[in-house]
Amino acid sequence: MPKKDDGCGWKCDPAAESSGYNFVNDEPIGLPAKLNGDRSWLFSYGPGLGSLLSWYQNRYEGFRFIVTESGWGEVETSMKGALNDLNRCNYYRDVLGNLSAIAARDHVNVIGYTAWAFLDNYEWDDSFGSRFGLTYVNFTTQERHPKMSLSWFRQHVLPLKKLPVDGKPFPACDALWELPVMV
Secondary structure (H helix, E strand, O other), X not given: OEOOOOXXXXXXXXXXXXXXXXXXXOOEOOEEOOOOOOOOOOEEOOXXXXXXHHHHHHHEOOOOEEEEEEOOOEEOOXXXXXXXXXXXHHHXXXXXXXXXXXXXXXXXXXXXXXXXXXXXXXXXXXXXXXXXXXXXXXXXXXXXXXXXXHHHHHHHOOOOOOOOOOOOOOOOOOOOOOXXXXX
């Protein structure tokens, strides 16, 4: 039950603000994504998601959490650059590693996690300019190619039945990755 919600509930609790900016100096917290537009709304800060869910768990006891649409997007002009998506892969490594450690430490009941998008797709604010998928899509030919992040996700995340509780970091993203030969 909520400890205090003043009739609002966790969905509109102003104390759960998550813009990615420091309230005092308006500086970004974490690495901003390179998206279309002047100022990114998406930031990579490893402990952020775990800390937010821990805060919710403490404030609103008894919830189970399924994280959906967690991911990273960037503007990428070449297929080679899009396939070698180290920033996206590192986002997943940092967020999931920190989420695992924080959830174990604070007894946060995380029962599911999904990546933002399996395929590059149309995004409302960015059209086809920013890519969020684990798989590169050539929007002209509809050909699909797995990105580094998908290979990493497949090897280290998909086999999991639940979050690790040992606090060990996930393996580095580029450890086993070789960019596919382009024909």
